[in-house]
Amino acid sequence: MTLGKEKELKEIEDVLCFMVEIEKLKDVHRKTRPVGLNRYENSAEHSWHVCISALMLKDFANEEINIDRVIKMLLIHDLGEIDVGDTIIYASETKQLKEEEAKGVERILSLLPAGKAENYIALWHEFEEGESADSKYAKAIDRVPPLLHNLHGNGHSWNDNNIDKETVLSLNSRIEKGSEKLWRVLKGKLEDAFSNGILK
Amino acid sequence: MTLGKEKELKEIEDVLCFMVEIEKLKDVHRKTRPVGLNRYENSAEHSWHVCISALMLKDFANEEINIDRVIKMLLIHDLGEIDVGDTIIYASETKQLKEEEAKGVERILSLLPAGKAENYIALWHEFEEGESADSKYAKAIDRVPPLLHNLHGNGHSWNDNNIDKETVLSLNSRIEKGSEKLWRVLKGKLEDAFSNGILK
Numbered sequence: 295m296t297l298g299k300e301k302e303l304k305e306i307e308d309v310l311c312f313m314v315e316i317e318k319l320k321d322v323h324r325k326t327r328p329v330g331l332n333r334y335e336n337s338a339e340h341s342w343h344v345c346i347s348a349l350m351l352k353d354f355a356n357e358e359i360n361i362d363r364v365i366k367m368l369l370i371h372d373l374g375e376i377d378v379g380d381t382i383i384y385a386s387e388t389k390q391l392k393e394e395e396a397k398g399v400e401r402i403l404s405l406l407p408a409g410k411a412e413n414y415i416a417l418w419h420e421f422e423e424g425e426s427a428d429s430k431y432a433k434a435i436d437r438v439p440p441l442l443h444n445l446h447g448n449g450h451s452w453n454d455n456n457i458d459k460e461t462v463l464s465l466n467s468r469i470e471k472g473s474e475k476l477w478r479v480l481k482g483k484l485e486d487a488f489s490n491g492i493l494k
Numbered sequence: 495m496t497l498g499k500e501k502e503l504k505e506i507e508d509v510l511c512f513m514v515e516i517e518k519l520k521d522v523h524r525k526t527r528p529v530g531l532n533r534y535e536n537s538a539e540h541s542w543h544v545c546i547s548a549l550m551l552k553d554f555a556n557e558e559i560n561i562d563r564v565i566k567m568l569l570i571h572d573l574g575e576i577d578v579g580d581t582i583i584y585a586s587e588t589k590q591l592k593e594e595e596a597k598g599v600e601r602i603l604s605l606l607p608a609g610k611a612e613n614y615i616a617l618w619h620e621f622e623e624g625e626s627a628d629s630k631y632a633k634a635i636d637r638v639p640p641l642l643h644n645l646h647g648n649g650h651s652w653n654d655n656n657i658d659k660e661t662v663l664s665l666n667s668r669i670e671k672g673s674e675k676l677w678r679v680l681k682g683k684l685e686d687a688f689s690n691g692i693l694k
Contacts, residue, residue: 302554306679309550314642316546317529320539329517339520342542346516346569350509350606354502362562365569369546406550442514479506 305407312405318376325382326443326451337372337380340439344368348435354475357427367421367432370414374398383437383465384457392422424471434472441466441480449493459488505607512605518576525582526643526651537572537580540639544568548635554675557627567621567632570614574598583637583665584657592622624671634672641666641680649693659688 322337345368352361372380377398381387399418403411420426424433444452444462452462463484470477487493522537545568552561572580577598581587599618603611620626624633644652644662652662663684670677687693 302675303679306551306554306676309547310638310642310679310683312550313543313547313638314529314646316543317531317642320528320535320543321531328520329514331517331521335520336539338539338542339536342538342545342569343513343516343520345542345545345565347509347513349566349569350512350610351506354506362565365545365562365565366549369542369549369565410550438510438513442510442517446514475502476506479503479510483510 308405308407312402315402315405316373316376319372322372322375322380324380324440325455326440327447329443329446335439335443337375341369341372343439344371344432344435347438348432351435351473351476352431354473355427355431356472356474357430359428359431363417363428364432364435366414367417367428368436370399370403370418371421371432371436373402374418376402382451382455383440384455384461396422431472434469434476437466437469438476438480441484444493445483445487449487453494459493462493508605508607512602515602515605516573516576519572522572522575522580524580524640525655526640527647529643529646535639535643537575541569541572543639544571544632544635547638548632551635551673551676552631554673555627555631556672556674557630559628559631563617563628564632564635566614567617567628568636570599570603570618571621571632571636573602574618576602582651582655583640584655584661596622631672634669634676637666637669638676638680641684644693645683645687649687653694659684659693662693 319341320336320338323334324337324340326335327333328335345365348364348368349361352359374395375398378391378394381391396419400411400415403414421429421432424430440451444450463481466480467477469480484493519541520536520538523534524537524540526535527533528535545565548564548568549561552559574595575598578591578594581591596619600611600615603614621629621632624630640651644650663681666680667677669680684693
């Protein structure tokens, strides 16, 4: 076997180790329940949900985006939670927690063959910073499922965590940075639900 | 509000309905347990796992592939299971079941705004046929997680379903159609596990 071939097989072994390690994201529990289910959502199924949602909503981004980059960003965006767990957006994200999450992302992506991690680590930081067109849109989409879970689930996570209407509206208005049109529709739904008493 | 704007807001409403409908994939149970977990895997978290795995293994495909198409294919590949459930690959996939799954995919994708579904329905059929370079690779990746779950989980689903070594090796050798190198590594792992008695 040539050295090149041996190296390739070793690289595949590395990716298989990565695949096993990231299984742990299926056991990271979020703060909302999927529509119709009694259990909490996990961050792996959430990651799928935001990727496919970003794809189907791509025409409504404020700026020109590269949807393929957005999807890659969303595929990896929660990997750091394997080490630190999920935090509800209404909690203050401390600098320390973010640093630990960044370390987790680096640890996990470094399981990949040499030279593969850097690109994805940079993509994760771009997502976290939320300043580029792609990351503004990706972050907007990431915020939508918990709204749908609450709208279709009696505001369960807002009740459980004592989040009031003003906080819901003000924090989620960040969706507007990625898609004004999407926020307009969601804001309307939230206001209706609050005024109908579906949300309290 | 202009007609164009009104149409756009209606389209966003449609995608939000789609997002709620596909939540059901989080409640479709597969036949293997994620590494380290006691519960069965669901098809939504599986979809995330194969998308990120396809991305990280892309350099090992036999043929030139378009990874962005592959990821889109894998994001939607299991949507039909919302209507028909998951089938283990060792069961014979009847023509009737496949037709029902195709109908399910069409029903779900048709929730999207007019003109959006066709492209993804075609992509789903391309995946199912498994003849294009992209679909051969996507199908190969789709087969890997159950092997890892069994290798790291005492062959639980093969024992539960009375699948013997020869069947495991012969059915999964289809991975070779998408990536000979990947199959070479996995086959080695499977043979080691069978000869060490880790798998029976």
